Each structure stands twice: as structure tokens, then as C-alpha cells.
Amino acid sequence: MLRELGFTDDEIISVALKFSINPQLEKPFGHWEILSPALTEVLGIEVDTRPKIIGVIWHYVKARKLQNPSDPSFFHCDQPLQKVFGKDKMKFTMVSQKISHHLFPPQPVLWEHKIKLLGNCPTGTACYDVTVDVPFPIQRKLSVLLANVEKNKEIELCDESICGIIRKIYEHCRRRAFFLSFSQSHVDFINAMIESQSRDLKLAAGEPSRNTEKEHRSDFYNQPWVEDVVIRHLNCKSASGSDALGST
Incomplete structure (x- = not known):
């Protein structure tokens, strides 16, 4: 080719090569996205990947305690977030879909580098700053959290159903x-019930009705009213335990 241009084999020439590099803007954890001005104002970043943007939104919600305590799958939107989502509250699983309107593909980056074959330091010296991504652990935690929220809701419904069945069983046992x-x-039975109600009435009125001497004897606990009292006590205890289980 050099001969075609008029150069001889013994002639020394200087050649400058120009490379234009247009890299694909893709990272190991997702594609680059340009944020809208409204989303940039909230998160303080202009360009990043979708998983990282969602992670920053999660940090924003957590730092400002916007997560709904009664339903952790939702979070409240403060004024900056309302500009982005246009709602008072948002479900975590809908964040990725809603921010799509605020993410745009970036323009290609043109990288030029000239290589000299002759002269001082023909290979040249160049230094470039390259951003390297590392795994973002909060994204994995967020995915696990969102998956567990749905499972926890199913577990809570099952717990409520089980507690209701237990209460019905104890109620039927008491009636039986x-x-x-x-x-x-x-x-x-009637005499024992009258005696039990009379004793309860005296206790409610503040009248002394206990006989500690009788309570020390075993025959005191062989009376017919004891079974009814025990069933009432177990029923109250199980009901309170079921309520506590249902509230957790």
C-alpha cells in the first residue's frame, strides 16, 4: 500500500493512527440510565444502573422512615417523591415500573486515542480514570425483603385463620x-353455679369470702364447681394467648 502511495522501502515515514472507541454502555449489573431532573433532585445522582437507582430509593425511604409500619410492602411519598411518582404512597414492587418514565438511555461516549510510531516515546503515555462497579448488597437485601413481605402476608392470614379455629375449639369445649x-x-350443677356466682359477687363487692383453712384441704378441690372454674380459667388463658399470637 505504501508503494502505491509513492513511498520506497528505504524511506522513513511517520504514521499517526487514530482510534475511535464507542463502548457499549453496559455494566455487569445492568445498563446505564440517565435520570430525569425530578429523580436527580431526590437521589442526587445523574447516571447509574436501574438496580442501583432502586437501591438508592430504598435507602432514601429507609433514612426518612417512610415505610408503612402496618404494611411494609408500601412506603409513603414525601413531597420530592410525589413529584416523581405522583402518588401519596407507593408499593415497592412498582418502583421499577414507575421510574421507567424517568430513565433515559445515555448518548454514546466517543473515546479517541492517537498512537505515534516515531519520535520521542513513540508508544505514548496515557492515563484514564475508569469507574469499576462492585456488587451492590442492598439490592439483594431489597429483593429478599420484597419476596418475604408477600410470604409474610400469607403467613399472617394463615395465623389469623388458625387462631380463629382455636378460639372456636375452646368455646365448643367450654360449652360441652x-x-x-x-x-x-x-x-x-345448679348449686355449684349459684355458689360460684355468689363467690364472684362477693369478690366484686370486696367482701371477704375466702377460707384459707378449707383451701389447704384436698377435698376442697373435689367440689363440682372446680371443673367449671378450671375450664373458665383455661378458656381465658387460651383466648389471651391466641390474641397475642394473632397480634405478632
Whole structure:
């Protein structure tokens, strides 16, 4: 080719090569995105990948305690977030879809580098700053959180159903014991009930009715009213335990 241009084999020439590099703007963890002015104002970044942008939004919500305590899958939108999402509250799973309107593909970056083959330091010296991404752990935590939120809601519904069934079982047991005692001995059952209600009335009125001497004897706990009292106590205890389980 040099001969075609008129150069001989013994002639020394200087050649400058020009490279134009247009890299694909793709990172190991997603494509670069340019943020809209509204989203840039909230997050303080102009260009980044979608997973990292979602992670920064999660940090923003967490730092300002905007997550809904009654339903962790939602978060409240303050005034800057309302400019972005246009809503008072937002579901975490919808963030990726909603920010699509605020993300735009960046323009290609043109990188030129000239290589000299002759002269002082023909290879040349160049120094470039290259941004290197590292794994973003908050994104994995956020994905696990969003997956667990849906599972937790299903677990809570199952817990509520189980607690309701347990309460019904104890209620049926109490009624069964009530009618069984009544069927076995009508008179003793009614007398025991009257005695129990009389004792409760005295306690409510503040009258002393306890006989500690009788309570120390075993025959005191063999009376017909004891079974009814025990069932009432267990029923109240199980009901309070079920309420506590349902509230967790």
C-alpha cells in the first residue's frame, strides 16, 4: 500500500493512527440510565444502573422512615417523591415500573486515542480514570425483603385463620363441659353455679369470702364447681394467648 502511495522501502515515514472507541454502555449489573431532573433532585445522582437507582430509593425511604409500619410492602411519598411518582404512597414492587418514565438511555461516549510510531516515546503515555462497579448488597437485601413481605402476608392470614379455629375449639369445649356437667347432675350443677356466682359477687363487692383453712384441704378441690372454674380459667388463658399470637 505504501508503494502505491509513492513511498520506497528505504524511506522513513511517520504514521499517526487514530482510534475511535464507542463502548457499549453496559455494566455487569445492568445498563446505564440517565435520570430525569425530578429523580436527580431526590437521589442526587445523574447516571447509574436501574438496580442501583432502586437501591438508592430504598435507602432514601429507609433514612426518612417512610415505610408503612402496618404494611411494609408500601412506603409513603414525601413531597420530592410525589413529584416523581405522583402518588401519596407507593408499593415497592412498582418502583421499577414507575421510574421507567424517568430513565433515559445515555448518548454514546466517543473515546479517541492517537498512537505515534516515531519520535520521542513513540508508544505514548496515557492515563484514564475508569469507574469499576462492585456488587451492590442492598439490592439483594431489597429483593429478599420484597419476596418475604408477600410470604409474610400469607403467613399472617394463615395465623389469623388458625387462631380463629382455636378460639372456636375452646368455646365448643367450654360449652360441652357446661352441658355435660348439667346432664350428669342437675341439682349439684345448679348449686355449684349459684355458689360460684355468689363467690364472684362477693369478690366484686370486696367482701371477704375466702377460707384459707378449707383451701389447704384436698377435698376442697373435689367440689363440682372446680371443673367449671378450671375450664373458665383455661378458656381465658387460651383466648389471651391466641390474641397475642394473632397480634405478632
